[in-house]
Amino acid sequence: MKVTEALRVAFQALVANRLRSLLTTLGVVIGVLAVVLLVAIGQGARDEITSTIEGLGSNLLFAVPGSGDFTEAPSRARFTLDDVERVERAVGDRDRVAAYLVSGETVRASGQRTSGTVFGVSDSFTAVVTREVDRGQRLTSSDIVTARRVALVGASVADSLFPGEDPIGQTVTIAGLRFRVGGTLEPVGGSVFGPDRDEQVLIPITAAQRLFGTDRVDAIFVRSTSTGTIADDARILEQALAQRIDPSEFSILTQEDLIGAIGRVLELMTLVLAAIAGISLLVGGVGVSNIMLVSVSERTREIGLRKALGARTRDITLQFLLEAVALTGVGGLVGVGLGIGLAELVDRVAPIPAIVTGWSIALAIGVSLAVGVFFGVWPARRAGRLDPVTALRHE
Amino acid sequence: MTPPLVEVIDAHRTYELGRDVTVPALRGVSFEVAADDHLAIVGTSGSGKTTLLNLMGALDRPTAGEVRFAGRDIRDLSGSELAELRNRRIGFVFQSFHLLPRMTALDNVILPLVYRPGSRRDRRERAMRALASVGLADRMDHRPNELSGGQQQRVAIARALVTRPDLILADEPTGNLDTTTGDDVMGLLEELRRDRGTALVVITHDRRLAARAARRIELEDGVIIAEHASSAAGR
Numbered sequence: 001m002k003v004t005e006a007l008r009v010a011f012q013a014l015v016a017n018r019l020r021s022l023l024t025t026l027g028v029v030i031g032v033l034a035v036v037l038l039v040a041i042g043q044g045a046r047d048e049i050t051s052t053i054e055g056l057g058s059n060l061l062f063a064v065p066g067s068g069d070f071t072e073a074p075s076r077a078r079f080t081l082d083d084v085e086r087v088e089r090a091v092g093d094r095d096r097v098a099a100y101l102v103s104g105e106t107v108r109a110s111g112q113r114t115s116g117t118v119f120g121v122s123d124s125f126t127a128v129v130t131r132e133v134d135r136g137q138r139l140t141s142s143d144i145v146t147a148r149r150v151a152l153v154g155a156s157v158a159d160s161l162f163p164g165e166d167p168i169g170q171t172v173t174i175a176g177l178r179f180r181v182g183g184t185l186e187p188v189g190g191s192v193f194g195p196d197r198d199e200q201v202l203i204p205i206t207a208a209q210r211l212f213g214t215d216r217v218d219a220i221f222v223r224s225t226s227t228g229t230i231a232d233d234a235r236i237l238e239q240a241l242a243q244r245i246d247p248s249e250f251s252i253l254t255q256e257d258l259i260g261a262i263g264r265v266l267e268l269m270t271l272v273l274a275a276i277a278g279i280s281l282l283v284g285g286v287g288v289s290n291i292m293l294v295s296v297s298e299r300t301r302e303i304g305l306r307k308a309l310g311a312r313t314r315d316i317t318l319q320f321l322l323e324a325v326a327l328t329g330v331g332g333l334v335g336v337g338l339g340i341g342l343a344e345l346v347d348r349v350a351p352i353p354a355i356v357t358g359w360s361i362a363l364a365i366g367v368s369l370a371v372g373v374f375f376g377v378w379p380a381r382r383a384g385r386l387d388p389v390t391a392l393r394h395e
Numbered sequence: 396m397t398p399p400l401v402e403v404i405d406a407h408r409t410y411e412l413g414r415d416v417t418v419p420a421l422r423g424v425s426f427e428v429a430a431d432d433h434l435a436i437v438g439t440s441g442s443g444k445t446t447l448l449n450l451m452g453a454l455d456r457p458t459a460g461e462v463r464f465a466g467r468d469i470r471d472l473s474g475s476e477l478a479e480l481r482n483r484r485i486g487f488v489f490q491s492f493h494l495l496p497r498m499t500a501l502d503n504v505i506l507p508l509v510y511r512p513g514s515r516r517d518r519r520e521r522a523m524r525a526l527a528s529v530g531l532a533d534r535m536d537h538r539p540n541e542l543s544g545g546q547q548q549r550v551a552i553a554r555a556l557v558t559r560p561d562l563i564l565a566d567e568p569t570g571n572l573d574t575t576t577g578d579d580v581m582g583l584l585e586e587l588r589r590d591r592g593t594a595l596v597v598i599t600h601d602r603r604l605a606a607r608a609a610r611r612i613e614l615e616d617g618v619i620i621a622e623h624a625s626s627a628a629g630r
Contacts, residue, residue: 005509016497305493308454309507310482312475388454392493
């Protein structure tokens with residue numbers, strides 16, 4: 001029997017049991033849909049974070065304590081303002097070096113409150129990471145030297161603390177201390193993953209150290225003048241820091257490194273999501289196997305008849321195998337369609353970005369066909385091996 | 396010399412129902428079917444006649460003895476070869492018609508042709524001719540449940556004929572039909588046998604039906620107890 005003929009027979013049988021086929025397929029549809037949708041969300045997260053890091057401007061170098069790999073335990077080494085000064089001297093251009101210290105705090109103003117990420121930053125910070133000051137003034141070196149209690153607030157913070165008012169010159173309270181709002185930061189749009197950059201509050205790093213009772217610096221940035229000098233600047237940065245700190249206790253990362261490191265974490269997350277979705281696909285496969293066994297036993301007489309009329313064992317096996325594969329294949333296609341549709345919906349309606357990837361579609365369809373073969377083989381072989389005499393007499 | 400179409404030589408068939416429980420259904424049966432024979436195998440329920448039909452139809456193999464089809468011992472044939480033999484040389488007509496309810500009359504007749512090479516168009520044409528030859532040219536698109544019992548059995552006969560078999564095996568072909576319709580169906584089978592030179596073996600417990608055949612074999616408890624030539628139906 002030709003494969004096309006067997007396929008036709010398989011589809012006829014599926015259509016004859018519409019409701020049952022539909023319900024069985026549903027299991028596969030949900031599994032495939034879950035794979036496509038969850039992988040799309042994982043991919044969306046990666047793209048979002050990548051673009052956030054790239055949004056810091058190009059040619060940036062970061063020095064952070066520890067290995068720089070987010071999958072490992074943090075190091076206990078700390079940078080201080082002395083290290084920052086040493087880097088500034090080594091680089092020879094204060095405007096290309098920035099540093100920050102970060103802490104999540106509640107920020108209050110005249111009865112309103114909002115939670116924000118408070119960054120203690122050097123005066124060059126806004127220039128180095130390309131944050132534009134919307135209104136008011138950037139921090140100056142004298143703000144840093146005198147640890148002046150002045151703050152640049154992100155757009156969201158300004159909106160929630162001073163709705164409909166001019167925030168410049170107003171007072172905000174951070175961790176019990178009052179700061180004057182010296183300027184607002186240009187909105188850059190929120191990010192679902194990681195802190196919202198519009199919820200940032202920038203204060204002089206010296207003021208932050210005093211506020212939080214620490215002398216640490218969380219990260220030092222260097223902006224290279226061109227892509228070609230990144231490697232040189234990395235060496236300068238490393239040598240300057242190595243004068244005080246063991247090189248194994250800190251790491252120098254480029255933007256690519258950072259994207260790669262976060263990417264690996266998110267990739268793992270995506271794989272875990274895909275695996276969980278894969279389990280539901282397997283459960284769908286068990287349903288297919290079950291319904292195929294029912295189908296074989298219901299059609300025992302048909303199998304007997306077909307054998308009497310000249311069907312070979314392999315013709316019958318092929319017919320039932322194709323029936324199983326048709327069930328999961330159709331389920332796979334519908335699942336992919338719904339998955340793409342839902343991902344689109346999530347992307348539009350929810351704050352989570354979702355990007356459907358080609359490999360997840362190929363994987364989902366491939367796996368659903370494989371599930372059909374895997375779970376269809378046993379019932380199909382059972383059908384093929386039926387003895388025609390017994391099968392014909394079956395009631 | 397061409398061998399007879401079917402030779403049954405001291406055939407035994409024993410069924411094993413469980414450990415140490417065996418039921419002998421055939422206990423040494425021998426006869427021949429010639430290429431244009433019209434043979435009736437008569438016996439009561441349990442006489443072994445269905446078992447014999449299964450052997451002649453290459454659906455089953457004897458536990459001892461031989462069943463030869465056109466000179467070839469069916470025990471030497473693989474499962475696929477038996478399937479091919481059934482497909483090319485044997486047409487079955489069953490008591491309960493065995494039509495697939497989902498399919499139209501035409502698709503039911505096409506069914507055996509699906510298991511051999513050929514284009515879909517060619518199959519359709521052959522099936523349409525076969526249906527026309529049993530007088531159902533106007534019922535091709537009907538499903539079995541839209542046809543009377545006699546019409547259903549005619550569809551089954553068309554299905555048996557469409558492959559141009561050498562042997563038609565009819566197992567109680569009129570068992571589910573009233574007398575008049577049964578006679579019509581038998582008349583059709585006999586007419587087609589004459590026209591096409593096909594051998595026809597009818598298995599029945601109905602002596603009236605058996606009397607229409609040229610030869611009659613009576614089975615009882617798995618052995619042949621009598622063999623008659625009849626004058627009621629001409630060759």
